[in-house]
Amino acid sequence: xxxxxxxxxxxxxxxxxxxxxxxxxxxxxxxxxxxxxxxxxxxxxxxxxxxxxxxxxxxxxxxxxxxxxxxxxxxxxxxxxxxxxxxxxxxxxxxxxxxxxxxxxxxxxxxxxxxxxxxxxxxxxxxxxxxxxxxxxxxxxxxxxxxxxxxxxxxxxxxxxxxxxxxxxxxxxxxxxxxxxxxxxxxxxxxxxxxxxxxxxxxxxxxxxxxxxxxxxxxxxxxxxxxxxxxxxxxxxxxxxxxxxxxxxxxxxxxxxxxxxxxxxxxxxxxxxxxxxxxxxxxxxxxxxxxxxxxxxxxxxxxxxxxxxxxxxxxxxxxxxxxxxxx
Numbered sequence: 001x002x003x004x005x006x007x008x009x010x011x012x013x014x015x016x017x018x019x020x021x022x023x024x025x026x027x028x029x030x031x032x033x034x035x036x037x038x039x040x041x042x043x044x045x046x047x048x049x050x051x052x053x054x055x056x057x058x059x060x061x062x063x064x065x066x067x068x069x070x071x072x073x074x075x076x077x078x079x080x081x082x083x084x085x086x087x088x089x090x091x092x093x094x095x096x097x098x099x100x101x102x103x104x105x106x107x108x109x110x111x112x113x114x115x116x117x118x119x120x121x122x123x124x125x126x127x128x129x130x131x132x133x134x135x136x137x138x139x140x141x142x143x144x145x146x147x148x149x150x151x152x153x154x155x156x157x158x159x160x161x162x163x164x165x166x167x168x169x170x171x172x173x174x175x176x177x178x179x180x181x182x183x184x185x186x187x188x189x190x191x192x193x194x195x196x197x198x199x200x201x202x203x204x205x206x207x208x209x210x211x212x213x214x215x216x217x218x219x220x221x222x223x224x225x226x227x228x229x230x231x232x233x234x235x236x237x238x239x240x241x242x243x244x245x246x247x248x249x250x251x252x253x254x255x256x257x258x259x260x261x262x263x264x265x266x267x268x269x270x271x272x273x274x275x276x277x278x279x280x281x282x283x284x285x286x287x288x289x290x291x292x293x294x295x296x297x298x299x300x301x302x303x304x305x306x307x308x309x310x311x312x313x314x315x316x317x318x319x320x321x322x323x324x325x326x327x
Contacts, residue, residue, distance in 0.1 A: 005036075006053050009043040010064055017073040018044065018063045025063070025078045029056050032082045058085045066105075076107035076294045083109050096137075097144045097192050104140040104192065110292045111137060117284030118252060123242070125274050126254040128288025129303045134254040135228050139188040141252075142224040146206060147193075151224045151248070154201075155208045156185045157215055157241065158228040182209040185228060212237050221246030230255035230270045232262060238269025258310070 010018065019026045019039055026037040033056045035048035044060055046053045062081040063073050096104040096115070106112040111133050117124045118141045126134040145151045189198045189207065201207045212233060227233070227241055230253045238253075245251055253270065260268045277283045290303050 005045045005047040014067045017067045080108045107294045108292045114286035121284035122282040124252045124284040131293040132288035138252045153223040156226045159232040219246040220244045222248040225251040227253040231260045233269040235269040
């Protein structure tokens with residue numbers, strides 16, 4: 001390494017956020033660029049060859065800007081900043097509303113591409129495992145459109161009781177029956193809009209949460225429509241909801257094709273719709289992977305463990321099928 005370190009002056013608060021708890025963020029940058037990062041006070045010191053220092057400095061400056069904007073710096077932010085420097089990608093798209101923890105912003109490159117597709121396409125499919133931000137970012141984008149007056153309504157729909165739509169046995173009116181199934185969306189909306197504004201807009205009909213069954217026969221104009229947990233929509237349901245789009249409407253369909261709860265997973269409308277519509281003008285497809293999980297770090301390891309088990313089960317099933325055919 002070079003004997004002439006480069007010093008980047010930063011406030012002590014920014015240094016702590018950039019370095020991370022127990023210098024975890026600094027360790028990620030050191031591993032990524034083969035540099036030595038020290039915090040002697042009043043800033044960050046970088047040692048390494050010139051190219052490595054330049055790359056690490058870009059990441060540090062990106063993270064410092066997040067701090068200046070009042071945003072948190074999480075491990076996912078460090079990873080996406082490192083990835084952007086390595087691949088030469090620019091900054092993620094802006095324009096999202098603020099939530100209770102500050103302005104909503106993409107934490108991975110895949111999230112940035114997803115938001116870019118939401119801004120450009122009339123219909124977007126967001127595919128990937130739990131914890132990748134598919135639903136939250138769709139809700140944030142839709143809430144931003146509603147707040148700016150670019151759409152009149154935000155409509156969120158998802159299959160209820162897995163794919164069965166069996167709501168009648170629950171007590172209460174429609175809202176009381178539906179709310180338990182909409183809890184993740186409800187939480188995202190209240191995080192972004194606040195409880196009072198969410199309640200007011202829902203009472204005025206500007207925000208509607210409804211199961212897939214209640215979408216039939218409607219034409220949704222000047223609305224942003226989110227179809228969540230779409231892997232549990234049948235092919236007929238998927239066709240029905242996709243053809244609800246009216247004038248000035250946009251739609252995002254989110255789900256994890258590998259987590260279908262239908263009795264016959266082959267009947268899932270999500271994978272079928274993507275296979276038919278990928279590449280069609282006005283349609284975008286954003287795919288997330290395990291490394292895009294932005295919940296607790298343990299969630300990524302859990303997802304990987306289940307993926308490995310599923311692959312093992314599939315391989316064993318194929319082997320048994322081959323042995324049966326041979327006999």
